[in-house]
Amino acid sequence: xxxxxxxxxKIDKEAFAAELPALRTALLDAQFExxxxxKFQVILLxxxxxxxxxxxxxHALSEWLDPRHIEVHGVGAxxxxxxxxxxxxxxxxxxxxxxxxxxxxGSWYTAPIVGRVLETETQAAFDQHLESINRFERMLAxxxxxxxxxxxHLSKKAQKKRLxxxxxxxxxxxxxxxxxxxNFKKYDHFKEVSARALRETNMAHAPWIVVEGQDERYRSxxxxxxxxxxxxxxxxTQGPATAPSAPAPVPAVDHINILDQVDLTEKTDKATYEAxxxxxxxxxxxLLRRPEFKSRSLILAFEGWDAAGKGGAIRRxxxxxxxxxYEITAVAAPTEEERLxxxxxxxxxxxxxxxxxxxxxxxxxxRVMVERVEGxxxxxxxxxxxxxxxxxxxxxxxxxxxxxxxxxxLSAEEQLRRFEERQGSDFKRFKITDEDWRNREKWPQxxxxxxxxxxxxxxxxxxxxxxxxxxxxxxxxQVLETIAKRLQQxxxx
Amino acid sequence: xxxxxxxxxKIDKEAFAAELPALRTALLDAQFExxxxxKFQVILLxxxxxxxxxxxxxHALSEWLDPRHIEVHGVGAxxxxxxxxxxxxxxxxxxxxxxxxxxxxGSWYTAPIVGRVLETETQAAFDQHLESINRFERMLAxxxxxxxxxxxHLSKKAQKKRLxxxxxxxxxxxxxxxxxxxNFKKYDHFKEVSARALRETNMAHAPWIVVEGQDERYRSxxxxxxxxxxxxxxxxTQGPATAPSAPAPVPAVDHINILDQVDLTEKTDKATYEAxxxxxxxxxxxLLRRPEFKSRSLILAFEGWDAAGKGGAIRRxxxxxxxxxYEITAVAAPTEEERLxxxxxxxxxxxxxxxxxxxxxxxxxxRVMVERVEGxxxxxxxxxxxxxxxxxxxxxxxxxxxxxxxxxxLSAEEQLRRFEERQGSDFKRFKITDEDWRNREKWPQxxxxxxxxxxxxxxxxxxxxxxxxxxxxxxxxQVLETIAKRLQQxxxx
Numbered sequence: 013x014x015x016x017x018x019x020x021x022k023i024d025k026e027a028f029a030a031e032l033p034a035l036r037t038a039l040l041d042a043q044f045e046x047x048x049x050x051k052f053q054v055i056l057l058x059x060x061x062x063x064x065x066x067x068x069x070x071h072a073l074s075e076w077l078d079p080r081h082i083e084v085h086g087v088g089a090x091x092x093x094x095x096x097x098x099x100x101x102x103x104x105x106x107x108x109x110x111x112x113x114x115x116x117x118g119s120w121y122t123a124p125i126v127g128r129v130l131e132t133e134t135q136a137a138f139d140q141h142l143e144s145i146n147r148f149e150r151m152l153a154x155x156x157x158x159x160x161x162x163x164x165h166l167s168k169k170a171q172k173k174r175l176x177x178x179x180x181x182x183x184x185x186x187x188x189x190x191x192x193x194x195n196f197k198k199y200d201h202f203k204e205v206s207a208r209a210l211r212e213t214n215m216a217h218a219p220w221i222v223v224e225g226q227d228e229r230y231r232s233x234x235x236x237x238x239x240x241x242x243x244x245x246x247x248x249t250q251g252p253a254t255a256p257s258a259p260a261p262v263p264a265v266d267h268i269n270i271l272d273q274v275d276l277t278e279k280t281d282k283a284t285y286e287a288x289x290x291x292x293x294x295x296x297x298x299l300l301r302r303p304e305f306k307s308r309s310l311i312l313a314f315e316g317w318d319a320a321g322k323g324g325a326i327r328r329x330x331x332x333x334x335x336x337x338y339e340i341t342a343v344a345a346p347t348e349e350e351r352l353x354x355x356x357x358x359x360x361x362x363x364x365x366x367x368x369x370x371x372x373x374x375x376x377x378x379r380v381m382v383e384r385v386e387g388x389x390x391x392x393x394x395x396x397x398x399x400x401x402x403x404x405x406x407x408x409x410x411x412x413x414x415x416x417x418x419x420x421x422l423s424a425e426e427q428l429r430r431f432e433e434r435q436g437s438d439f440k441r442f443k444i445t446d447e448d449w450r451n452r453e454k455w456p457q458x459x460x461x462x463x464x465x466x467x468x469x470x471x472x473x474x475x476x477x478x479x480x481x482x483x484x485x486x487x488x489x490q491v492l493e494t495i496a497k498r499l500q501q502x503x504x505x
Numbered sequence: 506x507x508x509x510x511x512x513x514x515k516i517d518k519e520a521f522a523a524e525l526p527a528l529r530t531a532l533l534d535a536q537f538e539x540x541x542x543x544k545f546q547v548i549l550l551x552x553x554x555x556x557x558x559x560x561x562x563x564h565a566l567s568e569w570l571d572p573r574h575i576e577v578h579g580v581g582a583x584x585x586x587x588x589x590x591x592x593x594x595x596x597x598x599x600x601x602x603x604x605x606x607x608x609x610x611g612s613w614y615t616a617p618i619v620g621r622v623l624e625t626e627t628q629a630a631f632d633q634h635l636e637s638i639n640r641f642e643r644m645l646a647x648x649x650x651x652x653x654x655x656x657x658h659l660s661k662k663a664q665k666k667r668l669x670x671x672x673x674x675x676x677x678x679x680x681x682x683x684x685x686x687x688n689f690k691k692y693d694h695f696k697e698v699s700a701r702a703l704r705e706t707n708m709a710h711a712p713w714i715v716v717e718g719q720d721e722r723y724r725s726x727x728x729x730x731x732x733x734x735x736x737x738x739x740x741x742t743q744g745p746a747t748a749p750s751a752p753a754p755v756p757a758v759d760h761i762n763i764l765d766q767v768d769l770t771e772k773t774d775k776a777t778y779e780a781x782x783x784x785x786x787x788x789x790x791x792l793l794r795r796p797e798f799k800s801r802s803l804i805l806a807f808e809g810w811d812a813a814g815k816g817g818a819i820r821r822x823x824x825x826x827x828x829x830x831y832e833i834t835a836v837a838a839p840t841e842e843e844r845l846x847x848x849x850x851x852x853x854x855x856x857x858x859x860x861x862x863x864x865x866x867x868x869x870x871x872r873v874m875v876e877r878v879e880g881x882x883x884x885x886x887x888x889x890x891x892x893x894x895x896x897x898x899x900x901x902x903x904x905x906x907x908x909x910x911x912x913x914x915l916s917a918e919e920q921l922r923r924f925e926e927r928q929g930s931d932f933k934r935f936k937i938t939d940e941d942w943r944n945r946e947k948w949p950q951x952x953x954x955x956x957x958x959x960x961x962x963x964x965x966x967x968x969x970x971x972x973x974x975x976x977x978x979x980x981x982x983q984v985l986e987t988i989a990k991r992l993q994q995x996x997x998x
Binding site for chain 2: 067070071074075078079080081082083084085086088091092093115117183186294301323326327330331334335336337338339340341342347348349373
């Protein structure tokens with residue numbers, strides 16, 4: 013991996029001076045075209061050996077490009093807001109929007125590589141970590157981002173010389189710390205671990221570019237030209253190269269589907285409802301006050317037919333919660349800022365921290381339901397969404413979240429009855445729109461989309477609950493009691 | 506203040522049941538109209554005596570209104586991201602956008618009242634705190650927000666009874682903590698302090714509504730009706746009642762203006778420039794690495810004529826910085842989310858934390874320059890902006906920020922020369938737009954706006970530096986050396 017970066021590459025002053033002006037003009041042109049078109053975002057990762065010129069290269073890029081449309085992020089200690097959410101959240105929250113360039117100086121590779129070098133992470137955990145990075149970068153690339161990963165390399169001898177040289181000069185002495193020399197002792201191990209990381213994550217859609225770090229002119233020219241070529245190539249195409257799509261799901265050939273298995277005849281009488289509701293709410297409220305919940309979070313995802321009672325169920329849940337402890341996100345059309353980001357971004361920004369409850373009234377599953385059925389995204393896009401969503405939920409669960417997903421089911425006849433009732437009611441007439449009537453016409457397509465999402469995203473860590481909502485009391489109890497049960501399991505006796 | 510809230514107000518069950526349905530329908534209607542029109546946001550503060558039904562009232566509101574468009578915020582311990590910024594930042598960042606309702610359960614009153622009761626805040630500091638709250642709420646109201654502040658009161662006897670009753674019931678016992686009884690011992694002092702707070706901040710544009718907390722039906726009906734009346738009244742009008750505007754500034758009658766005092770004949774030769782630049786950059790870089798800077802931040806605000814060299818000056822600054830330590834905000838047209846907030850919001854969200862540098866290429870002064878000159882906002886709006894901006898900068902400075910503001914000045918002739926040069930250059934042609942040419946025609950109006958902003962916002966804590974930018978070298982040095990000097994003064998020898 014690193015052999016060609018120990019050859020002593022060099023560019024002399026004249027050659028550099030001859031190439032630079034044209035490169036800068038072309039880079040600026042490309043950046044400006046990117047900014048105007050907002051076609052995609054550029055994500056540059058900068059990693060590698062200490063002293064190999066990472067900082068200098070970022071400096072050069074900020075000088076050559078228009079720095080107002082570049083965001084440079086260092087990886088410092090996570091803040092307490094970072095710590096209360098999935099590991100990747102600190103990166104999710106600062107992803108550049110389409111049109112901009114984000115430079116990550118240190119990145120999602122830093123923690124696993126350092127962890128493995130210091131042996132706080134096992135080999136198996138390390139490999140899993142890399143695999144989840146691969147999936148994340150695949151998603152970024154599929155969402156259109158241009159991802160380029162630069163690794164600055166120095167041979168052991170060269171690194172030693174470089175550190176000594178920095179130390180000798182009084183103007184640069186401050187840059188060499190004791191930690192740098194400590195790290196140097198681990199050079200071989202670091203090289204081995206990073207070689208493995210690079211090999212496992214070197215993908216066509218997110219390639220590693222290893223750059224020999226010894227000669228400043230060589231390395232900055234290499235980086236500049238690489239970025240320029242990639243930018244120009246992507247600006248000239250329509251979008252990301254779409255991978256061949258997974259085969260589209262086929263409706264069950266025997267016409268048995270999971271939604272039909274939901275027993276819609278269940279009924280609950282008022283007295284039973286009230287007694288069980290109070291009990292479930294009491295349980296929920298007690299569980300959420302348990303000290304164990306302070307390092308967990310609760311994520312409630314609600315989907316379902318229009319008028320199936322999502323709102324009513326959510327109110328019965330919130331009635332049991334401290335009003336300061338939750339946030340309800342009602343999913344509407346994405347805002348301008350959200351449209352410039354991957355589709356999951358608008359959910360990332362709404363994730364509850366530890367000790368809190370995030371309620372989503374419609375969710376990230378819109379991608380594989382309404383966007384699929386209405387053709388708002390391409391088939392390849394919703395087909396890849398299933399595994400992207402599974403990855404996302406895995407991250408949530410790893411960060412301590414308890415994820416409950418509900419689909420509220422009722423019959424088309426009951427829906428019609430409720431629509432008509434709503435139109436006659438003062439309280440509820442605002443809840444019904446022309447779109448609701450139009451959606452009814454696509455009932456079978458939506459049924460298919462629900463069956464597919466249960467198939468593909470009802471995981472052991474974040475299972476779907478299909479709620480029998482034909483009878484409102486029955487539906488609400490199922491929701492409340494499921495949440496209480498899941499919480500109880502998660503927090504222990 | 507509290508006398509009428511100790512009268513034993515009460516609503517019986519029948520009267521309540523008779524009133525409630527109509528109130529709920531009307532509240533929902535008003536909320537829906539608000540949501541559709543996005544005319545303003547509603548900010549509800551909930552404060553008062555423990556056990557007076559604050560939580561229950563917020564619960565009732567979440568039940569009566571559509572909870573998906575309400576955001577409830579509690580005031581817990583500030584996160585480390587909060588602590589690195591102005592005290593008010595934690596509220597700024599969660600202000601509801603126009604169309605939504607934000608409920609602050611505990612609010613910007615909590616810290617000063619608690620501080621005063623525990624005597625960690627002096628009387629003078631307390632009064633200053635209230636005064637700055639007044640100015641903040643004035644700004645919110647002027648920006649169109651509907652601000653209603655509810656104070657839930659209980660007489661001392663009633664509070665004691667209430668706490669005892671909660672403790673007697675096993676289902677509510679958990680709600681009474683030792684801290685509540687400790688607080689109860691301070692009842693009289695708390696009452697006195699809060700009476701003063703309420704008196705000093707009871708404004709027509711942000712009134713306090715004191716509610717007797719003893720009877721649940723009385724208090725929730727009072728709150729519901731108050732909100733409804735205020736909502737309906739505001740929905741029926743065009744906008745906030747605009748206060749009579751301050752008199753517009755008058756051009757100096759002797760035609761002497763501050764910009765003319767800037768010596769545009771200064772010149773720096775290349776050798777001097779390079780030597781002084783390197784020295785200033787070195788100083789800057791050393792100062793920012795000082796441990797004292799870890800609890801400070803640096804905010805650089807750049808304004809100036811088109812082509813005066815803001816970009817060039819910024820590059821010379823960033824060349825001295827760690828690329829991970831700063832963020833440049835290039836002010837463009839506000840996004841959809843930003844347009845639903847007070848005009849300062851888009852700057853609030855970009856404030857650097859401690860140890861960091863925030864660079865603004867064009868700033869919050871747009872309000873009193875381009876928006877004023879082009880008529881993008883009303884005269885009353887830009888006239889009030891001067892003091893709002895002074896308040897904002899005071900908050901920045903209080904939080905540890907060092908605020909440097911630059912206006913880069915040049916002559917109209919030199920600007921023309923640069924425009925023409927830019928149009929001929931590969932590198933720079935993208936920098937010049939039709940708008941730049943149009944702005945030139947309004948030179949005198951812009952001169953007036955600059956003179957006025959120096960008059961009104963060049964404060965001892967955040968002074969303006971008028972930069973002689975006719976000669977680029979001279980201008981850049983002045984910027985760099987001013988920053989280094991201000992930093993040196995702030996961090997000490």
